[in-house]
Amino acid sequence: MCADMKPANSTTWRTLQNIVSTPTNLVVEGGREVPLTTAANHLVSFFKKKAVKHPEAKEPQAPPRPTSMFRAITRQELVDALRYIKCHRACGPDDVYNEALVHLPKVARTALLRMFNRSLSRGIVPREWKRGTIVPFLKPGKPAGKVESYRPITLTSTMAKLMERIIHGRLRHLVTSENQAGFRAGMSATDVLMWLRAQVQPTSASKTPRTSAVFVDFSRAFDSVDHDLLLQRLQKLNVDPHLAHWTLNFLTDRQVRVRMGHRHYSRTEVFTCGVPQGTVLGPLLFNIFMEDLTADLNRSGALHYFYADDLTIVARGRDLELVLKQALDMLSHWPRTHFMDVNVGKTNVCHFRSRRDAPVLRYRSMELENVETPKLLGVTFSKHRGFGHHTKSMKNKSLKTLIKLSAVSNTLLGASRDAIRCFHLALVSSSMQYACPAWFGIASDTDLDTMDSVQAHGASLACGLPATTNTYDSLLEANVPSVSEKAKYLTFKAFLLSSLRGGPRAANVARCFPPSSEIGKLHTEITAAYGSVEPLADAPTLNHRIIIRPWTLEAVTKEMDDAVKKKVSGEAVAHRHPADHEVWTDGSYIEDTSSVAGAALIFKKGRATKQSLSVERGARAFAHNAWLYMPAYVALSPTSASTVVSVS
Template sequence: MHLLIITELLAALRNTPYGKAPGPDEVYSEALRHISSKGLRFLLRCVNHSWTTGTIPAEWRRATIVPLLKPGKSPELLESYRPISLTSIVSKVAEKMVLKRLLWVWTPHPHQYAYRSMRTTTMQLAHLIHEVEHNRNHYFQVNLPKKGGIGNQLHYRPHRTLLVLVDFSKAFDSIDHRVLSRLLANIPGVNCRRWLRNFLCGRHAKTRVGNRNSDRRPMLRGVPQGSVLGPYLFSLYVHPLLNLLNSFADVTADMYADDLSIIVKGQSREDAIPTANMVLKKLHAWSQENGLAINPSKCEAAWFTLSTHTESDYDREGKWPLVVAGCEIPVMTMGASRTTKLLGMGLDPRLTLNVAATKQCAATSQRISQLRCIAHKEAGPSPHDLRTFVIGYGASKLRYGSELIWAVATDSAKNEMQKTYATLARIVSGVPSTVDPESALLEANMPPLHVLCLRARLSIFENTRACQMDWMRRPPPEPPPRAGFRISPLSRDELYAFVDAYTKDYGITQSSPREERFFRSSIPPWFAASAHRVTIGVELPIDHSITDEEELTREKRRVSEEALALHSHRSWILATDGGVDVPKSAGVGILLSSLNSSEIIEKASINCGARPCSYRTESRALLLALERLIIPRIQHRHKTLLVVTDSQSLLAALNKGPLSQTDWTEDQIWQRLLTLTCAGWSVHLQFCYGHCGIHANELADQYATQTIETGQYTEQGIAPLWHTDLLTCFTTQLTNKWRSTIRQDTHRYLLCGTRPSDLSGKDLITQEVLHRQELVHLARARCGESELWGRLYWAVRDCTNQCRFCNISPEQSAYMRSNNDPTAPGTDTVPPLAREEDVSPVRRRTITRRRKEKCPYCDSTLTGFSNLVSHCRSFHPEHPPPLPELKCDFCDMVFPTRRSTAQHRSRCAHNPDATRHRNSSARRRSLLPQDQPASTSTPIGPQETLHHLLLECPGTLAVRQQLGIEQDLRTEKFSQWQLLHSRKLLSLLDHLFGTQMAMYS
């Protein structure tokens, strides 16, 4: 096999993450990422020597084991610790290079969902749900006696599903090296087989606790923990096991790493459990032959059925036990106290995933309590940083498996998840819990939960479609001849019909051709040896202090021309560009003889669809230009090429190298580039700023614009749909529909509509950084939830919802006159003593007006009916207790309860001492004038909202003019949107309400 090359080494180093603990050699990944070119060549020689001779350095085969205590476990028990193996970083780099070669000649089992591209835990759970629902939709006939007792009647019953979860004890540490060596014999390539065998032999490990180290011990069994190749070697080891288990009829076996799940289809437990016992017997025999041990105490089983009333074999006494390795496995059935857990998700017998949704909401609530500690309304990170942390730490816990939960769970479980998600959104902006969920999501700039769930559901179906899994290709079962048949909630036909309703306007349907998904590189690792002949210029630094638009354009043109002038000697100039004008798009390429030539040698263009992103049109344009304009000239005697593009993101993706690509189009571009370099070509890809006067780029841009307008393309048909574009189009349509259904009577909608808030944390007028406390008050102001005004103020102060500036109460007018306010209505004066005297605590206390009750058996008078009852029971036990008076003393109205009677009596219009609704102003320590009547709760004007105060209220017009807000809005010096994210709004509120807002003025 070929030698390892520098391109493979660079790709391995690029995929080595920072911040990892070093192995016994104390070499950090950061040191390797910054190694010089000379050091890289030396490291490559060392790895190639090991690759060709099969000799593994001793340091690469040593490990340091650090035990970490598991959460919630007792530190006194040995099994409470999780061993973490630290191996050499240099060894991991070499393993990554060998792994590329291994995966080129060997593919893991299709039923192994771990360590594979586009396969996740949720995909395995989706497979389980699909199998259960498919079995439920597959009916069998049964003859049962009629209810009348004469004759039999034909019934249709759904098939049931038995799930068995098998746990292996220390699976990775129990691998037999001899068995694994026999399996490695089937791997092509002498160097690869020999290197992997020697990698397993002669390994040693020591344990480190604190500063103490144990003696080094040999590792005679198992795959190396903490290594790169270990999980793949284990996958190779259990490959025959998955072949064995999936060979039985009505049995499907899946694995995620070492977690084995067996799905058995049956008409009843009498049918399914014997089949499962036969499979488990074969599994136990295979495990003994290959050195793996099953742990029966951790094995579980679940019986999925819709109802127990249709089961003729309801097993109450263990008639059909499930046995493995001589031990019985408990089977979770309908009504069981505990549920089975697969890959972190609880499974109930009906498989509605309601239990999983409830547990995830509870787990997220714990994280919400932690997030609130760092998101105080007076101090904390910026909204953007906090949003990132909330999504990564809180929402990720809630959204695990949400694409499956949203498909099968009940509405109550979904509503609980949406409430928890809205709480996370409120943490970002700091708004109180009284803010409606839609406003909270818009303030946090977070998409609604149902959009994320449906997007993830479509993504997992597209992934299974690309993986060409058998369970996705089979058609749905035929319905029985009866009513009530239901298709599986995970049916792909139902999902794509739902998606087509949103994307058909853009010509996207379930039959639209999809772009191939990326599973592994189409470039053999050894084929990338000539990648050094491809150079890429990505960065063009400019002076960012320039603010003038024309001067900035000249600066961009200058640096672009200087970069292109270095490669003006090249024989061929290829300029590419992509354009999007929904619903039209184009990716184009033109071939020139020189940078300043206006004569186009040849053109190429392709229709990129109705909703592509600009990045996709640029990448499609480059791929098309290489295929149609350059590859046909591969044998030309002039073999120097300059590619000019204004897509910096595309060149940044290509700059990762041919073996580090994660997308099919970029991989195909590199394949064309390597085809050219193998033929002796030298290629340079150069970024230039767009729309700044670069001749080649302007020609390509003009051709793209012309192509979009005329619709004339050199290529027939439409480019295949990119997976990301499909998800983006679907998400955009769902979000737009959600925004069109948002309540329009909220405070935030009146001010901002459906536009999400700005999370930059800056004053949009002055571009100054706002403090956390200022940001929280602005968010609450936009939502109408403030302690000084609005709905929250009305609730706390128990006052009316009238605007205090449009509907001045008598108390307010008197208070304004007491401060010599010339705008105060009325001319009556207020006694100075009444204004200046402080109210004592006794006088400030609310007067209690309890009804005086007279004892019917003596002359005593008591306060309150409860005291009357106690008096009668104590002093007149021979008499029955009195009955409550349910009739009003003033209007003779009768009420059902004593409480409702008392509430009416205290506010009865005929009661001279009735309690009136308190005024709409804030509580004050000064006495209110006694000569004015109390205000009532009768609404006489507009509500006190920020929209009214800012745009409509004539009482605040003078303050708005004083602060210059009215004039600046009229002259469009700043917009209303900028005002809502600025200190000017805080200053306005300070002038209107004062007190707590004064610190922000």
């Protein structure tokens, strides 16, 4: 069986997952194992208790029937939503798979679009779309015998998810805060971790002020979202009444049941609070709900960053104790009005690089635990400089996985060499390289050597080499890069991307990687061959991609004249920032003059203007457009006839 394991086979990964993962199909009650159906009933009762409306919360009042003009869902919105559907995913209670929706013929898509518009115009969600099946996932490091150790992930109707994706496209522009990185395009957990590193990392220019951070853990955050307050928030943001009415109906009277194994189900329960985890719209609604807290914390003067429901508050300088107390006082008031609790037992504080007696911080008269190795989003920081604790935890985790992986790596009867190598890269190497921009440059050479030795151990396992084989030889034989080299590449890539995006993220990477650092020196060395590499000072920076609301543009149909189609297309392009244009070139350049020819098509107020370009010192940037994404970073020196200030 092991010899037939292939990375491209889904059965192989399911078998490997059963070997590597911890069993999660048993719930122990009173020291004894219970049947799966009984366990499912225990879990659904526990999840329902978490999603019960607060006694002081008001019942959501259905908004009045919308009188504004209904903005129908366009066929293009449906096509865009179908394009983002992922196949080979689990179906919901209706047993409709994504593959069926992707391959719908034109007539069926028209009928589906008509049904979506009818649902949105009336603000009514079909009952089948509000049914869900909860698949409990064991939280990392939690005992499988306790019901509170499981995270509820809901499987819902695939047609409901398709409709949610369309609604998501019309609501996502409401989340504008730079302090939320969870569930947002172009942002990830690495942004939060690099932000924290930038705050606590000492600078050589001057004496670094004292820095303290509070890591806040919310209890039942997604399950505590009050529907009435969420509706008020949507109305405050002037959301289309049809969208607000549909969203409230989508969240009301949701019926769920828990599935254990493949065919053991619990009884059906009705949830009256919260946003369902596992849906497309749930995370966005949660971010919208938390925008009020972000605004309150900004007024307190404390720096903070969200990743979904993980909140980190940072204060620096002499008044950090006062600033953190004000932030905690504001944080204690907000849950009372929004019916969301803070788990004080899991909320802790760390005073970085402080050798004096740490100030005592309290939340509602309860003292917060002072820790020296706080853990945020899977990365363990240290009170003092270094990442030794994170390295140790990654080593222990990786070695446990390698021990389990050795069960299928016999040189005679085990899986093939390429298969084991693929398993190692997916299960071990990727976990060690996780969020490497947050620790690369701070981790010591000893830490890097430790992770490289674990990488070499996995490489030796894949190739069937003796355990005493040299680290370099093992990596070379398996064609696997060392963790230090891969982390350096990924960190440099993140450095360039964050620098291009500008704003707070560019400031964070500039602080994390000054010119004297290894990444800073590498950047200087590479960009020296490109002439002028100063940032584009004249062009405003776009932190996020421009989102054009589809209902603000005139709908285009195939019956329209070409002139009308061209006009509407020009208006769509004009929504982009006037300083952001595309330049086309064949990549050729003149060696003697170091110049290159290009052309740009610029839309201004719906009218197209053609311009020819002759760019000095930009030839190599065009010709070597695949080398470390440098064309997007090089500041070109256009001639007097050119007004283009950015290159894509």
